[in-house]
Amino acid sequence: MKALVAMSGGVDSSVAAALMLEAGYDVIGVTLKQWEGADGEMPTAGCCTVGDAEDARRAAAQLDIPYYVLDYVDEFTEKVVRRFGEIYMQGRTPNPCIECNRTVRFHALLDRTTELGCDILVTGHHARVTHDADGYHLRRGHDDGKDQSYVLHMLGQDELSRIQLPIGEITKTEVRDRARRLGLRTADKPDSQDLCFVGDGDYRSFLREYFPETVIPGKVVTTEGEVVADHAGTIDFTIGQRKGLGVAVGEPRYVVDIEPQTAVVTIGRREDLLAGGCLVEELTFVSGSPPTDAAVAVKIRYRSNPIDATLELSGDQSVLRFASPQIGVAPGQAAVLYRDDEVLGGGTISAAIPCL
Helix, strand or coil: CEEEEECCCCHHHHHHHHHHHHCCCEEEEEEEECCCCCCCCCCCCCCCCHHHHHHHHHHHHHHCCCEEEEECHHHHHHHHHHHHHHHHHCCCCCCHHHHHHHHHHHHHHHHHHHHCCCCEEECCCCEEEEEECCEEEEEECCCHHHCCHHHHCCCCHHHHCCEECHHHHCCHHHHHHHHHHHCCCCCCCCCCCCCCCCCCCCHHHHHHHHCHHHCCCEEEEECCCCEEEEECCHHHCCCCCCCCCCCCCCCCCEEEEEECCCCEEEEECHHHHCEEEEEEEEEEECCCCCCCCCEEEEECCCCCCCEEEEEECCCCCEEEEEEEEECCCCCCCEEEEEECCEEEEEEEEEEEEECC
């Protein structure tokens, strides 16, 4: 059996490769080159950098496995980076890592798995794949603090039948312990939190440089319609934002609405952010069909806790109704459905439903 291991240059994917070797697989390591600077080289800051590729190459050399860098810059630029700018122009808050998994990364890696004669694709995600008579199931990783099942919710039966996620079976502490025992240079490497194409973490500067059409000055108004400030562009604001509003009114104010067409940013009190539910588009299910029971748990942000909700399917715009009001439901983010530790599916939040 042969395994293609996606190696990011971090400790998780390095140990994933080692675990597959221990399991008796022939292993090939690959890194996707998804973004490049003006000189055509991989970025030097953020994630997926030239340094990360070098760390992946050295880990592969330590493990004595073949290693390749695969160029997917054009696909990533078109499907992820361009989409990133388009979503901000709609006044939404995108999650480019999910868009990458949906449109580029897994398609590319699974295609190369076949082309290189490998039986399975392996990644270093903290999530699990199980199989029984009902099919393949995507589940939360054993380390709750590192669980990444949220960003994999778009995977279906065909993809899961060809994927293994060995890191999801152990904790992050165990991952680092194994890396140290193996002498891997990535053992104590910090986890990257940055977007690969932004680099220094300042996505607003990135938008100003690459998508100047997103920078339209406008007004900051209250929920009562009073103009209280000018702003330099709606890209400087996200739903639920409190700091950096450029407004002093004597009590906390939050961004409650962004209208990019008119460049109006509306601020209000915390209670104005409360939502009784949300509309969800692009909804997909891991099993290939929706759950028969409408009662689900949903995460509306990557690091949020699942909350009880009911799912109402309705064409292109399904409805999630929360058991209790939630703060800061942001269009553009993913709503991911769970039942216990299993991912049922998910989609993109298109609008918050105000509390009655």
